[in-house]
Amino acid sequence: MELIDIGANLTHDSFDRDRDAVIQAARAVGVAQMVVTGASREHSPMALELALQYPGMLFATAGVHPHHAVEYTEECDAEMRALQAHAEVVAVGECGLDYFRDFSPRPAQRKAFERQLQIAVDTGKPVFLHQRDAHADFMAIMKQFDGQLSRAVVHCFTATREALYDYLDQDWYVGITGWLCDERRGRHLREMVKDIPADRLMVETDAPYLLPRTLQPMPKDRRNEPRFLPHIVEELARDRGITADQAATDSTRAARTFFGLPALPG
Known part of the structure; x- marks a missing residue:
């Protein structure tokens, strides 16, 4: 089983003590490649740095999560554009809207989202999207960029059937986590x-968050890791009525297509 974790927050400080061991443990269970999520001005450069340390295995996104939208200044926009110049940065984001927490004012969230979508248009890179309790505004902003974005994935999908169909109608990809x-x-x-069509379904852990509650035994520290991705798969x-090998093959193919990741040798 060869898997790609499309969303792992490996720059999180909970991994500072054993990051290399976490990466190697994932590799040992078949997680061949991982996309490290960049979600702030601080962590997006860290995601790139980590990808550079593990060429061919780790890749990065660069963006500003809606929680951090207040930090999206002109200088921040320039920083995000500079990060996108690196081949190891394979998507714009994590960006979008989060009206569940409202850690940043909603007008600031919408502005930061629009600025990052423009980066995706200008670079041709796909977008790594976040949406929670903001579906109407999210769709309205995405509609402004209709036909201009190369590819989009709604990461960590947890929403309604209506939202899912709206995304699929736009030919967007969907990321499934341990929320399942x-x-x-x-x-x-x-x-x-x-x-969800097999060619638009990808899998992710969102580590260290969203530890699968069906995992046995549970890790004592309750930290999610990429090595638990096979359990999610x-x-x-089982829910899709296919084998785990087929689910792995389908999601890995979709991820390689979406992010433009290289196949592993041999």
């Missing part, structure tokens, strides 16, 4: 994942 394994909040996803495969 949460019997309290993710039960609705069990049926919905059957509707097994759950996803």
Whole structure:
């Protein structure tokens, strides 16, 4: 089983003590490549630095999450554009809207989102999207860029069936995480994942967040890691009525297509 984790927050400080061991543990269970999420002015350069340390295995995104939208200045925009000049940075984002937390004012979120979508238009790179409790405004802003974006993935999808169909109608990709394994909040996803075309479905851990609740045994520190991606794939495969190997093959092919990742030698 060869897997690609399309969203791992490996720059998070919970990995500072054992980051290399975490990466090697993921590789040992078949997670061949990972996309390190850049979600702020501080962490996007760190994501690139990490990708440079693991050529061919780690790649990065560069962007500003809506939680950090207030930091999106002209200087920040220039920094994000400079990061996108690196081949190891394979997507713009994580960017989007989050009205659930409202850690940044909504007008600031919308402005930062629009600025980053313009970077994606200008560079031709795909966008790595976040949306929570902001579907109407999210779709309205994306519509402003209709036909201009190369590819888009709604990462860590947890929303409604209506939202899923809206995304699929736009030919966007969808990222599924361990939220699928949460019997309290993710039960609705069990049926919905059957509707996602295989060539637009990708998998991710969003580590260190969203530890799958069906994982046994649970790690004592409750930290999610890329090495748990096979567990998510097994759950996803069961819900889609296919083998885990098929789910792995499909999601890996979709990820390579979306991010333009190289196949591993041999």
